[in-house]
Amino acid sequence: MDRIDFDDAEAYEPDAGWRRVALAGDDDVSLEWFEKPPGHSSPMHDHENGQVCLVLAGELTIYTEDEEATLGQYDSVWLDPWESHRVENTGDATAVGLDVFAPGRSFDFWTDRETDD
Template identity: 35%
Template sequence: MDVLSTEDARTDEAVPGVYLSQLADGDEMSVQKFVIDPDEAVPEHSHPHEQAGFVTRGEGVFVVDGEERVVTVGDSYVVPGGEAHRVENRGDEPFEGIDVFSPPRTDPDWRD
């Protein structure tokens, strides 16, 4: 069994105001913590990985095919692999949570 503390995880500023920490990863999935500052966004993108998440702080807006879906503390969500999406923080506090990717997303393109 592997254990990785968030304090020991590598955190990158993927785009301005968006911080992603790669946490545990295994053969079938990986875990990532995200923090999106107020008035910041993850631009539209897609990836082959299915993405399931859980919100721990704040509120975010997912935009998929022009449709907006608001998620807040305690909500979970799934973004199918290959589906283009963006995420915005329109609130006054950071938007934070945990994402699980399958297959593992251990070498994301935002690190390039």
């Protein structure tokens, strides 16, 4: 067993107010808690990992190249590996969720990303 205390877990902010916390996981699967302020959107991106996004509080809209889905509390979505997507908080309050990645991944995906800025 590998216990992770939330307050001691590795955390970072890819953008101001968008906080992510690494929870239990390994090379096969990883779990990240996140909070996203109203109006914030991740950039359109893809990755080798399949992803489940579960909303714990608030509202998130998931956009792919062909579809969009607005999720409320306890709703979830599956994103296939390499499926381009972005996640936006389209509600009025901070959204909180869990991302599950298979295979697992580290924070390097966001911290080492190249931007067009």
